[in-house]
Amino acid sequence: MTPEATPATRSRMPRAEREAQILAVAEQVFAERGFQATTMEDVAERVGVTKPMIYGYFGSKEGLLAACVASARSQLLQATEAAWEAVPEGSSVEEQFRAGVGAFFSFIDEHASAFALITHEGAMQASAAAGIESIRRQQTAFIVRTLQQRAGLDAVPTTLLEGYAEVVVGACERLAIWRARQERPVSAEDVTELVMGGVWHGLSRLIP
Numbered sequence: 001m002t003p004e005a006t007p008a009t010r011s012r013m014p015r016a017e018r019e020a021q022i023l024a025v026a027e028q029v030f031a032e033r034g035f036q037a038t039t040m041e042d043v044a045e046r047v048g049v050t051k052p053m054i055y056g057y058f059g060s061k062e063g064l065l066a067a068c069v070a071s072a073r074s075q076l077l078q079a080t081e082a083a084w085e086a087v088p089e090g091s092s093v094e095e096q097f098r099a100g101v102g103a104f105f106s107f108i109d110e111h112a113s114a115f116a117l118i119t120h121e122g123a124m125q126a127s128a129a130a131g132i133e134s135i136r137r138q139q140t141a142f143i144v145r146t147l148q149q150r151a152g153l154d155a156v157p158t159t160l161l162e163g164y165a166e167v168v169v170g171a172c173e174r175l176a177i178w179r180a181r182q183e184r185p186v187s188a189e190d191v192t193e194l195v196m197g198g199v200w201h202g203l204s205r206l207i208p
Contacts, residue, residue: 019057019067022047027068031116035065069131072114077138079107084146093150093207094200100143101195104172105179105188115176136173140165152208164203171195 013021026043033042040061044051058064083103087096108115143165147153153161175194179186 023071026064027113031113073135079103102192108176136169139169156206
């Protein structure tokens, strides 16, 4: 019988690829067990590597969690950017805005573990909580930047657009949490329309 492969006998993997693999697994373990209950041994065993390797990459459990949050932040930005850019040229601001909001909820559907990390900040270390706040600021800045690129909105005071963007980000986050509590599934399309109905009326008044 061929012995089971061990971390020492597995083929070497490029560092960037191994880091991505560790982060994907750690994201799931943190979401399942919480930060305090998760150990580096848990993550190493599930990945199939040694604990010293994970320490060598991320320094500590806190560093691993912070890296997971940073990875979620990057993925979310890529998803929302791609959604806005995919809207056909000549489309209305409303159509582009809806696409961006929909991308947020679609991201949650595809990355449930990442969203669990984002929302369960109460059990997190300060560094991870700061990373979560940076996700909110990133999304706010993206919304403002994108709206300012549309004709007529470049003249709207940035502080006003920032205020609306904060409302959008907060609404999306709270509705996502509410959605997860429902006994019957609420689709990404339906919750997107809830955001549009609650936020778009005020924002649309800024458009010439």
